[in-house]
Amino acid sequence: MLVHLQVRNLAVVKQLSIDFQAGMTAITGETGAGKSIALDALGLCLGDRADSDLVRSDADKAEVIASFQLSANSPAQQWLEQQELLDEDEPEHCVLRRLVTREGRSKGWINGYPVNLAQLKQLAPLLVNIHGQHEHQLLTRPEHQLLLLDSYARHQTLLQDVAAAYQHWYQLRKQQKLGLQQQEERQSRMQLVRYQVEELEQFALREGEYEELEQQHKRLSNSSALQEDSQFALNALYEGEHNNAYSLVQAALQRLEQQVGNDSALEPLVKLLSEASVQIEEAARELRHYSDAIDLDESSLVAAEQRVTQAIQLARKHQLEPQALPQLQQQLTAELEALMATETELAASDEAVQAAAKTYRATAKKLSQQRQQAAQELSEQISASMRGLNMPHGRFVVAVEHDEKAPATKLGTDQISFQVTTNPGQPLQSLAKVASGGELSRISLAIQVITAAQMTTPTLMFDEVDVGVSGATAATVGKLLRQLGQAAQVICVTHLPQVAAHAHQQMQVEKTTDGETTETRMTALDHDNRVIELARLLGGDKVTDTAKANARELLATAS
Known part of the structure; x- marks a missing residue:
């Protein structure tokens, strides 16, 4: 306080x-x-x-x-x-x-x-x-009447539930409306993306495959030269009839080995030549395998050329490098899935909106029931107070009309009306139409x-x-x-x-x-000064003994 x-x-x-x-x-x-x-x-x-x-x-x-x-x-x-x-x-x-x-x-x-x-x-x-002293002027306004009734009912939690249910329903309807507005554009995009994904899936370029294709195409294009040069190298190193590298190293190694006994300084050289001989022999073996494996099939070269060409053409269509096609396929597949999920959600949104509407209407109805109960109590109390305020025939009714099909609001769907009659036989009418200024x-x-x-x-x-x-x-x-x-x-x-x-x-x-x-x-x-002030209020500026006596009696009666 x-x-x-x-x-x-x-x-x-x-x-x-x-x-x-x-x-x-x-x-x-x-x-x-x-x-x-x-x-x-x-x-x-x-x-x-x-x-x-x-x-x-x-x-x-x-x-x-x-x-x-x-x-x-x-x-x-x-x-x-x-x-x-x-x-x-x-x-x-x-x-x-x-x-x-x-x-x-x-x-x-x-x-x-x-x-x-x-x-x-x-x-x-x-x-x-x-x-305030002018608050009675607000009484004729429906929104103020509703505020007074809710303040009396003290159901703030239920009001919050109605507002939350309204907000949830409103947001779902908003999302659904936006989804429907964008549906034509989304379906057009989905059709294009689906075609692009199918094209990429059909081509099915693996991650790193384009780099492999380039190497394969280069190798196949030069297969004759590769085979000819590898065969020459093989002959020079090992398989040539005269003076190949292996036989020359072996001849040099034999002579030096015979001289090691005469000079131990030759031992490192002998070791190096021995290792070189082994390396030449190993290299010759690998060259033989390499030469045998060279593919001279023209169809393989054509197939590699075609796949490289297709990859370049497909990449050019999407304005990127060929090696980026697998990543593009993943991205477009994810986009297609998201577009399809949105369509599924939109198809299910009607059910969600209807469920939210049902929840709102049920909560608003519960609020209306509490308002009607509070309205009956408030009507009886105000009617009794009116009779005590020199309106012996006064009757006050807080009318609550609930319409389940009325437009939704954060405060429910009730229409509140303060109705009053102050004279016998007079029907209940709107407060603004019946009450005079003093009565109001x-x-x-x-x-x-x-x-x-x-x-x-x-x-x-x-x-x-x-x-x-x-x-x-x-x-x-x-x-x-x-x-x-x-x-x-x-x-x-x-x-x-x-x-x-x-x-x-x-x-x-x-x-x-x-x-x-x-x-x-x-x-x-204090008490004495209250008597004087009340006497002034009773009798005006001149405070008489009679006014003081009346003031004392008024105080005694009131207390």
Whole structure:
């Protein structure tokens, strides 16, 4: 709850420091005194738009500090912990600060940490719920009626389920629509890729095969020369009748071996010649095998030439090197598989979309059922409050119409209508058509009090929501707000003594001027000063003994 509010140089406020207590607090004062200044100041701390006009004329900047006491594990405390803004030394406290300069710039802090406006706005509904005096004007709007009903029903989890089901269905439909739009282009591409893959598979060039084909073609093209030269080399080395390399080495080796006994220095030479002889013999054997293996078949050369030519032609068609054809085949095969999978997915998308639609409709129907149950309870409570607010024949109905075939939205498919009758025999009609301004204000007040009681927000602020109410009805309003103050902190700006008398504590707002400057002050009233302030509200500017007596009686009765 709000425990302290400090304001400096905001509008007509020069300096304000006020403590708040639990229960119901009434803020009263003369018309034009600035009774709503506390709400305006608090609104700044909660992320309202900052304007340089808010800065007092004789100051450079305005500052507002609001201190709150938090319950353990409350939504506000959990949010602060998630955002790493919790004061670890005093986790049960939260301090908001907002600074506005003459130039219109503003800064915000939470527990001393700089924050942006969005963070203040996220935290705001977890701390305070402000009900304005013009809120009854929103009652005729269907979207606001739906918001009030859902706030009363407190089925946030189910609302999130409906929104998630809607989003899932929407995304599937979007993907399906995109898939259908691209289907003609995709099928054309798939036809081309399939032809290319079949052509490459039919040619079936292995990885590294083109390099082998080039070598084979080169060898076959020169087979005659290869055979002739290898035979010459074989004769020169080994098989020639006269003076071949092997016989000459052997002759030299025999002579040197005979001389080794005469000079041991010849031993290394003998060894080298012996090894050379072995090498020549081995080379001759390999040359013989090589020569025998040379293929002089013309058909093999033609076949190799044809395959090399086909590879070059196929590669030229795809604008790449022949050796890259196997990799291209793999890539096109993968693309073809992906295209075919997309077509399969598209064919199955109807089933997925229908399943998502079925899930959404079922979840929306469940939400509608909970809304209808909450609507019945809310209708009965508002009708009872209307009778207490001087509308003895009043009847209020929250109508929930569910259409399973209605266009899907994140909030379901329900149509909400607030209907009312205030006179006997008058049928239920739309709230905007039936209620007068005063009746609408009272109905709005009843709705705000009842729906506020269902909320988990620790502080509720009402800004002159009792406009158009007087007499016994005003006393009933005061009772409602006091009862609400038993469950939450209620701060109410009012001009009615019957309402103010029901508050657990009361504050007075005064505006003073020295002819040059104007200043607004807010003061907490003790019992005697409450009597005087209530007497002023009862009898006008002149406070008489009779008015004081009436004020004391009003206080005694209310408490």
